[in-house]
Amino acid sequence: MSNTFQISYEATVTFNRSELTIQSATFQMDSLSKLILSANKKMLKLTGTNIVIQDDAVIDVSGGGDLNSGTGAATGSMGASYGGVGGMNSSSLTYGNAVTLEYVTGSGSVDARGGGYIKIEASGTVEIDGNLLANAQNSTAAGGASGGTIGISCATLQGHGTLSVNGGNTSMTGAGGGGGGRISIQCTTMSAYLGDTLAYGGASSSSPGAAGTIYKEYQQSGGAQFKTLTVDNNGQKTDSFTYCNGLQSVTDLIVQRSGQVIFKGDNNNVYVVSKLEGDFTGTLKITNGQSFEIATNYGTLSPYALMCKIVIAEGGQGTLPSKLLLTDPDTSSSDWYNLEVYGTVIAMREMTVSSGGKALIHSKSNSGLDRSSVKPAGNLSLNSIDVTTDGLLEISMDSTDLFTLTMIKRLNVKYGGIIKARHLLVNAPDIEVAYGGTLSLNGGNLNSGSAVGASGTSGAGGSHGGKGGDSANNMTNARMFVGPFSEATQLGSAGGNGGTQSGALGGGYLNLQVSNLLTVEGTVSADGDSANGTAGGGSGGSINVDVTKDMSGSGIISVKGGNSNAGGGGGGGRIRVNVNGDFHFQGSYTLCGGSATSGQAGGSGTSFEHVQQANVPGKVFNLYFDNSCTNGTKEGLAYIDVASSTLYTLKNLQIGDKTRVMLYTPQLHFKAEILTCGTGSTIIVEDNTIFSPNFELAYSAITCSFDLKPSGELRLPKSVELKGASSSLEGKLCC
Known part of the structure; x- marks a missing residue:
């Protein structure tokens, strides 16, 4: 040297x-x-x-x-x-x-x-x-x-x-x-x-x-x-x-x-990353068989801002900070997520997605407080999730299998926040969809469905709560409706295929189980997708709501059918709302079938309520139809079907404008204590059925039309004004 x-x-x-x-x-x-x-x-x-x-x-x-x-x-x-x-x-x-x-x-x-x-x-x-x-x-x-x-x-x-x-x-x-x-x-x-x-x-x-x-x-x-x-x-x-x-x-x-x-x-030992840094463009991938602990000393008092994307592959485990914040200054990339969970997330209790942040939760993902308490695949349990302005949370968008989201405290979708899913069960004490927030299961059914349509012709719309519209070439859906109006348990159906286009997807299925308070000021939807060309529109899906205590808000709950051009519009879906406590929801249900440029509009979906009503003891049943926001060369059609019953009574039956509803079940006597309907609507009393509107009133002015079939029966108050534009009374009319 x-x-x-x-x-x-x-x-x-x-x-x-x-x-x-x-x-x-x-x-x-x-x-x-x-x-x-x-x-x-x-x-x-x-x-x-x-x-x-x-x-x-x-x-x-x-x-x-x-x-x-x-x-x-x-x-x-x-x-x-x-x-x-x-x-x-x-x-x-x-x-x-x-x-x-x-x-x-x-x-x-x-x-x-x-x-x-x-x-x-x-x-x-x-x-x-x-x-x-x-x-x-x-x-x-x-x-x-x-x-x-x-x-x-x-x-x-x-x-x-x-x-x-x-x-x-x-x-x-x-x-x-x-x-x-x-x-x-x-x-x-x-x-x-x-x-x-x-x-x-x-x-x-x-x-x-x-x-x-x-x-x-x-x-x-x-x-x-x-x-x-x-x-x-x-x-x-x-x-x-x-x-x-x-x-x-x-x-x-x-x-x-x-x-x-x-x-x-060594995948037999845990990888430890004490602090994860970046500029929101990098990616750390946890592969099958690996277990990571990432920034676990952070996120206890305030959320830990994730500045590097984490991908937890199927079979991988990631122990994350207790409180995690997902944001991203670059909102231009539509396929970029700040967190992708295909495997198991451990220890995370609170997640906030905001300001350009995006999270993807895969259908096979799951969670646990620690490695010894991991839930089965398709389950995510946290204290709370907040999706706020410009935040996006996608849950199980790869599958129509049921995914369960369990909140110990709350699920919040704030102004500008979006949650997307296909088939989702949410259990939570409190759920809030604030003004400008969106909880969407639109186009949630990935399956092709069974609406009529084949190569070389236009396709019918998918059916659910309302019948899928006929196509311009008169292709009709063999299923007039799916399930009873008192339930909301099905995904929407796809429209029929067109000449070269696939039928549009049906809406998804959302099940909200709330023990304390549900607030809807924004939009909760399970709409069917709209079709291109000659294919049929997808039908709306299902939204089921069970609230142990109270429900409030002035937002929108929607199961609209998808639109079409030369195919048929998709039928509206189904909503069921069951509230045991105070019911102060002043919002609206969007039930319309899909519009069709040269085919038939889809029929109205349904909304069924079992709720408290002011000055009325106990709970009441209310049923809603509304096709007022739909257009087509022919009006759509919805059905009242009560299988295995001969008598059914509602407190309120409300039918919007431009809505056609058929009383369908043979031998059924259907009673509505209060009927509210639009002037452009029609109630069809089919053969071998009985309809009794406003049955406790001595006088009633009924604004919609009736189409009473020859073997049908219409029981009206003793004094009545029929103000509908075009009633047809062929059957039995009595008071």
Whole structure:
């Protein structure tokens, strides 16, 4: 070992060596000096007491790795891998250890070499104000090569220079960039190092490579030891991931600028990330069989803001902060979620989604207070969920299987917040959908349904509470309705297929079980989807509400059918509301079937209430129909069917304008103490049925029309005015 090895100002020293070790008590490169290895392979090791690389001095082993070979070598258009996987979904392997770097270089492609190797070991101070470069070469005829290796171990690291192990770019159309390399810095003191550490994936117009790994291990004043890992891809979006090997716990994980990281280690032990940082563009993925503890010392008093996306894959477990806040300053990406749960989430009790934040809860996901109390798949239990302005929570959108959401305290959907689902049961003491908030199961039924429609003709609308409308070509749905009006338990049905278009999806099924207070000031909906071209509209779904105590609000509960052009409109769905306490809901039910430009409108859906009414002892039954917001070449039709009954009595029967309702069940006597109906509506009293409206009144003015069939019976008050525009009375009329 020499005492001093110095390269003077602007001097260049070249070694015709592939592997070079320099041992010197003091190693110094003055400003603008260069150290070059001229062989194809470039692997340099510096050891000593103090090492100084002054401003703009350069040690460059870029392109000093393998050519068309190496553990992570790529073939064809795929990028080579090392710390990060190469672009174009490269099948080449990542390799090496993020902490204790192996004596390896980057891997190559057909026309480009990977980055070389630099290792610095000093017992004293390392000062880097210049550049240590181990980048990969760029490619013009294949995928990019992968970046190289830089390792530093010392007592003190200082300076403002640059360390770089970037993957190689590719200019070949359809090829992938090379993966980034690995940097590991293990120095007792690093507070005076302000330089840049770069491990970007290689650029590509098609698929950039994934970032490499940057590991730093150091102590702060007081002796606290820190282990940080940074994954930064310079804003390049790619499907490829960075792989972190050899690291079971980290003090700070920083994933930013479109970096994506997966840990590879001992899955029998828990991975610990004490603090997770980022810029809302990075991703940490927890894979099958892995268990992570993430920022568990945070989120006890105030919510922990998640600044890096977390994906918990099926079979993975993530222990998260007790209180979690999901926000995102970039709301432009429609397919980006800040949290995706396909597996198990542990310990999270409160979740707030707001200000551009998005969360996805998969149908197979579940939760638990700890690992010993995990619920079955399809169940999520928390103290509370708040979805506020510009927040989005999607629950089990991949499946129509029932998903159960259990709240110990509350579920809140505030102004501008949206929850989407397909088949959802919510158990909670309190649920609030505030003004401007949305709880939507629109188009929730992924199944194709059975409405009539075939290639070459237009499709009928799907049926549910109301009959799906006939198409312009007179295709009709064989199912006039689904289920009784007193229940809301079915998903909506799809419309029939058109000539080239699929029938629109039916609405989903929402079941709200509330023990204290339900407040609806916003919109709760399970509408059917609208159809394109000649396909039929989907029918509305179901919304079932059971409240042990009270319900209030002035919002909208909707099960509207989907619209169509030349197909039929979808029938409206079904709503059931059962409230044992005070019923102060002053909002509206949207029950309309879907409109149809040249086909028949869908029939009205139903809303059935079993609630308290002022000045009336006990609870009463109310039934609503309304097709006033629907248009078609023919009006839609809804049915009153009470299977296995000969007498049924309601307190209130309310029928909106432009609504046709048929009393359908043979031998049924249907009584409505109070009938309210629109002037453009018609009640059809079918053969072998009896209808008794306003039966306790001596006088009544009835504003809708009646179509009394020859064997039907209409029992009216002794004094009555029929104000409907076009009544037809062929059957028995009595008072």
